[in-house]
Amino acid sequence: MIERFFPTVPYLGNFLNELGGVLGDPVNCAKILARGEVIIVFPEGIRGSGKLFRDRYKLKRFGNGFMHLAMQHNAAIVPVGVVGCEETIPAFANIKPLAKLLGVPYVPVTLPVIFPAKVHLNFGEPLYFPGGEVSEEEVTKRVEKVKEAISLLIDKGLSERKGIF
C-alpha cells in the first residue's frame, strides 16, 4: 500500500508501481481484502515517513481507515514492530518553505547515503475486531489498542537489538 502522497513524487510513484505497490486508497484496499488477499498498512501514513531522527521510534497518530476496513472485511490485524529503518536514512530537519514551494509534504535534510542498519521485525498475535455499527470514538479506541501493541513490539525490538549495524 502506497501512501497517497507518493504517486505525486516524480519517479518514486512509478518505481513503487513497478514493484507492485498500489495506492493506499480505501476502494483499492476493500477490493484486495474482498479477494482474501493481505495488505501491509503503515497507519501513521505521511506523518511516519516524514519523521525526524530525534523523534525516532515515537509513533505518530494513526489513521482510523485501516480499522474500518479490517472490521468491514472481518480481517485479522497482525501488529508488526519495525526497528532499524529509522537509522538507515536519518532526517535531521525539514525545509518547510521549500516543501511548500514544491508542493510536497516535506523536504528532509539528510546525508546522501543509506546506512546498512539491521532491521528487526517483531510480529504480535493477530487482533480481531468485530464489525457492525460502531461509533467513531470506539473505532479510535480500537486503533489505540493496535498502536499500543505495535509500541510494545518496537520496545521489544529496541531492547533486544545488540547494535545498530
Added chain:
Amino acid sequence: MEAKTAKAKKDILITGAAGALAQQVITRLRNRYRIIAVDFREQVYLGDDIPSYRIDMNKRGFEDIFRRYNIKGVIHLGRMIASEENRMRRYNSNVLGSERLFTIARKYGVEQTLVLSTYHVYGANAYNPALIDESAPLKAAELTMDLVDSVELENLSQIYLWKYPELKMTILRPCNIVGPGVKNAISTLLSAHNAPVLAGFSPMMQFLHIDDMADAIVLAFSRNQPGVYNVATEDWVAYQTALTACGCRRIPIPSVPPVLPRTLASLLDIRGFPPYLLNYFKYPVILDGSAFNKAFGFKPRYTLKEIFRYYKAMKS
C-alpha cells in the same frame, strides 16, 4: 422491393458524422437502419443512401431534420474534444447543443439515445483507485475549467437518463480511443516522432482500438440497456512504455514545481499535450469496464501490441 425494405428501416440520427469513429459506426449500421448523418464541422458524403447535413445543433434549422425524418434513435458522437476550439465554444456545442438535441428528441418521440462521453470526466487525480467503476465521482471539473463541458454533458445526459426513461439513454465512457483516423490528443502523441513526457511520471493507460469502440457502440445500441457504462480494455500499460512501443522518442519535460510543466505546455502549444490535460500524463485513470462487458458480452479484439504496431508502422 428495395424501396419497401428501405421504408421498413428505422431512421436513426448520428451526430459527429465527419469523425472516424462515427463513420465506423455508420458502416456497421447502414444495412440495418436508415442513417441520417449530421456534423457541425463539415457535410460528409457517405453514399447516396445517407442524407448528410452540416449543422450546429443550436441552430433553429436543426429541428427540421426531425420534422423531415421519423427519427427513432440518436447516436450522439458529435462531441468537441478538449483539444478542439475554445472553452466557450465547447460549452455551447457540448452542453447547450446536447440539451437541445435531447429536448428535440423527446418532442419527436425518439425511443433510444446513446451518448459518447469520455474517461476524462473522472479526472486524473493522485488518489484515484486502481480501477474506477461507474459510481465514482466525476472529479475532472475540480482539476480544470477546460473539462467542465465534458462533466456537464455527462450530468445533463444522466438527468435525461433518470428523468425521461422513455429516451432509453445509454452513456458510454470509453478509455483512450486510438487507431487509424483518430485525431484526439493521445492518438496525436502516439503518431508523433517526438512526444513529451513529464519527467518521472508514466501513468498506466488503457487503449481501445477504434474498431472495438465502434463495435461497442453498435452492441450497446442494438441491445438497448440504458445506463452508464465504462468501455475499456482489461489490459493497461505505462504511458512511456506505450510511446516506446509506438516508436516515439520521449522528450522529458520537468514536472516540478507543477507550474513549470503548465507554463512549458502553454508555450510549446503541442496539440496532444495541452496544459489542462497534463494531469492525465501524471496520474492514472484506469477504468473498470466489467459492467459493460457483462451487460453486452463485449470483448475487445485488438491487443495493445497490435495497436502499437500500427503507430510504429506509420513512422517507418
